Amino acid sequence: MTMSPRLRRFALTVHIICSIGWIGALAAFLALALIGLTSRDIETVRIAYVANALITWNVIIPLALSALLTGIVQALGTPWGLFRNYWVLIKLLIILIATFMLLMKAGPISYLAAASAEDAMRADLFGLRISVTVHAAVGLLVLLWAAALGTYKPRGLTRYGWRKQQGAI
Amino acid sequence: MADPSSFPGMPRWAKVQAVMVAALFLAVLAMASGLIRHGGSAMSGHAALWGSHR
Numbered sequence: 001m002t003m004s005p006r007l008r009r010f011a012l013t014v015h016i017i018c019s020i021g022w023i024g025a026l027a028a029f030l031a032l033a034l035i036g037l038t039s040r041d042i043e044t045v046r047i048a049y050v051a052n053a054l055i056t057w058n059v060i061i062p063l064a065l066s067a068l069l070t071g072i073v074q075a076l077g078t079p080w081g082l083f084r085n086y087w088v089l090i091k092l093l094i095i096l097i098a099t100f101m102l103l104m105k106a107g108p109i110s111y112l113a114a115a116s117a118e119d120a121m122r123a124d125l126f127g128l129r130i131s132v133t134v135h136a137a138v139g140l141l142v143l144l145w146a147a148a149l150g151t152y153k154p155r156g157l158t159r160y161g162w163r164k165q166q167g168a169i
Numbered sequence: 170m171a172d173p174s175s176f177p178g179m180p181r182w183a184k185v186q187a188v189m190v191a192a193l194f195l196a197v198l199a200m201a202s203g204l205i206r207h208g209g210s211a212m213s214g215h216a217a218l219w220g221s222h223r
Binding site for chain 2: 087090093094097100101104105108135142145149154155156157159162163166
């Protein structure tokens, strides 16, 4: 199933917007997490974590799921395929892992927001604040890795892609 | 001499990145098992932020 060039360009545009939007939103999240971690002002800390939870649920999660979905559509609708090239396969795995990590962290992020709204300087939240910040930083690096793979598209066919190319399947 | 009609194999960059993906996967699995043990999940967090609809 190959898309027409016009449809392919549209799908690619949507995929790029979702993917880059996810990176931008996560960068904003990381900035707020760092402010929440280092600020001494109670109101600033409270606002940072509540904003982070709202960004997570309303921006990051929808963009992540859209990027994953449009990426799969883009791969299946073009000659690149989903399992033919190593760079597509590795990028798919990276995005699946990043999305899973995001969904697992959404709960603690919301808990941190709710707890900070009551008492922003609770000492027992320090570990969770560190964890959220570290995961955001690692998540950002992982997304940049995926973006670089999608840009460079390094050569290398999988066994399945090679067989397809040889016409054996 | 290698047969030109045989599968050329996995390129070196893909091998390196496959190891990196495996390490990332294991790290995320470890994080997820820790979160599940402590009762954290997306839905419990959603309820914490906006309240349960029950």
